[in-house]
Amino acid sequence: MFGIENLTKTFGSGAGRFTAIDGLNLDIQEGELVVLLGQSGCGKTTALRCVAGLESADEGVIRFGDTVVFDSGRGVDVAPEKRELGMVFQSYALWPHRTVRQNISYPLKVRKLTKALKEEKWVEQAADLVDCGPLLDRYPHQLSGGQQQRVALARGLVSRPRLVLMDEPLSNLDALLRVRVRNELHELHQRLGFAGLYVTHDQSEAMALGDRVAVMNKGRIEQIGTPQDVFERPETSYVANFVGITNVLDLVREDGRWRLKAAPDEPVEPASLPEELGAGCQVRFRQSDAVIVPAPTSRSCLRFQATVADSVYVGRSYDVSVSLGDVRLNARADAAVAAGLDRGKPVTVEVPWPACVWFGTDGLRVPVGDLVPS
Numbered sequence: 001m002f003g004i005e006n007l008t009k010t011f012g013s014g015a016g017r018f019t020a021i022d023g024l025n026l027d028i029q030e031g032e033l034v035v036l037l038g039q040s041g042c043g044k045t046t047a048l049r050c051v052a053g054l055e056s057a058d059e060g061v062i063r064f065g066d067t068v069v070f071d072s073g074r075g076v077d078v079a080p081e082k083r084e085l086g087m088v089f090q091s092y093a094l095w096p097h098r099t100v101r102q103n104i105s106y107p108l109k110v111r112k113l114t115k116a117l118k119e120e121k122w123v124e125q126a127a128d129l130v131d132c133g134p135l136l137d138r139y140p141h142q143l144s145g146g147q148q149q150r151v152a153l154a155r156g157l158v159s160r161p162r163l164v165l166m167d168e169p170l171s172n173l174d175a176l177l178r179v180r181v182r183n184e185l186h187e188l189h190q191r192l193g194f195a196g197l198y199v200t201h202d203q204s205e206a207m208a209l210g211d212r213v214a215v216m217n218k219g220r221i222e223q224i225g226t227p228q229d230v231f232e233r234p235e236t237s238y239v240a241n242f243v244g245i246t247n248v249l250d251l252v253r254e255d256g257r258w259r260l261k262a263a264p265d266e267p268v269e270p271a272s273l274p275e276e277l278g279a280g281c282q283v284r285f286r287q288s289d290a291v292i293v294p295a296p297t298s299r300s301c302l303r304f305q306a307t308v309a310d311s312v313y314v315g316r317s318y319d320v321s322v323s324l325g326d327v328r329l330n331a332r333a334d335a336a337v338a339a340g341l342d343r344g345k346p347v348t349v350e351v352p353w354p355a356c357v358w359f360g361t362d363g364l365r366v367p368v369g370d371l372v373p374s
């Protein structure tokens with residue numbers, strides 16, 4: 001229904017020329033919410049601004065169904081207010097001297113949807129959707145942060161746009177409110193089924209809200225898929241890091257045996273890893289999967305020795321930071337095990353084999369997960 005083809009956007013010129021969007025392709029189906037996830041500067045906002053028409057791309061095509069709103073080749077660049085989009089920003093961007101009703105009704109006025117405004121009561125309906133019906137005559141400064149964000153959401157939805165663009169809309173809310181408004185937004189999307197493009201650098205927000213999540217790196221989409229796909233089967237080391245698989249160990253194969261780069265003299269088990277991993281590889285795993293054990297168990301796992309650097313009680317268990325050569329890893333320990341975990345103490349860490357994600361030296365995932373070593 002909505003499509004971006006080969007979108008490229010550069011800023012500056014000459015030696016200072018910078019490619020913010022680099023051949024981006026993306027489609028969004030009717031009723032689908034796609035999240036652009038990526039670190040600061042990877043081009044998320046620029047992509048959104050190009051879709052909105054607030055920025056003109058150098059190359060590419062943007063279309064809604066059969067309507068082309070941008071085509072660099074044919075010189076098409078439809079003005080933002082004619083693209084039939086809803087927009088919700090991080091800053092809310094509510095006008096302080098206008099009431100909630102005036103703020104929400106603005107997109108209807110711009111698009112001259114007089115009937116929707118007067119007879120069909122779209123403003124009241126949008127306000128009711130986000131539980132702001134009783135607030136219509138208030139001014140923004142008379143609202144809480146969460147209420148202001150709901151008003152901004154109502155304004156984004158009021159004109160029943162073809163696509164709703166949301167740029168970090170929850171990031172000005174405190175942690176508790178953020179989760180609440182996020183859940184409300186999810187419910188609203190389930191109920192209304194609007195198509196949306198949502199930008200965030202927050203992994204949990206992306207997982208909770210996206211029908212599909214597109215992880216961006218250097219102006220390109222590095223992986224796109226359902227939250228489960230991206231979370232459980234990250235295709236690159238960058239994506240893995242972004243979805244919280246932040247523990248990293250580099251390994252090299254020498255004389256048929258695997259050694260840890262950070263501590264070549266420390267034993268690592270299994271010493272024989274699948275051939276698919278070549279001469280060198282990287283293994284990643286989540287903190288929640290790296291367990292400090294009092295003695296080696298018999299389960300199928302990656303096992304190595306490390307030294308305790310710090311240990312923090314987090315309720316029921318401990319988060320333990322361990323070092324291995326100059327590498328720091330985050331592990332966990334049950335309260336009973338953690339009792340004697342003083343700084344400098346050697347410990348055994350086990351990571352269940354299925355929780356290990358393997359990458360080649362090129363940063364691409366090597367699918368060895370099912371090949372349990374003997």
Ligand SMILES: Nc1ncnc2c1ncn2[C@@H]1O[C@H](COP(=O)(O)OP(=O)(O)OP(=O)(O)O)[C@@H](O)[C@H]1O
Pocket residue numbers: 011012018019020038039040041042043044045046047201
């Ligand atoms: N008007 C501009 N002129 C020059 N460079 C720009 C301009 N706008 C963005 N950039 C650069 O383009 C890159 C992408 O910026 P963009 O705002 O899209 O990133 P982002 O992923 O949304 O980051 P953040 O999460 O920090 O908002 C950045 O390196 C940024 O400095």
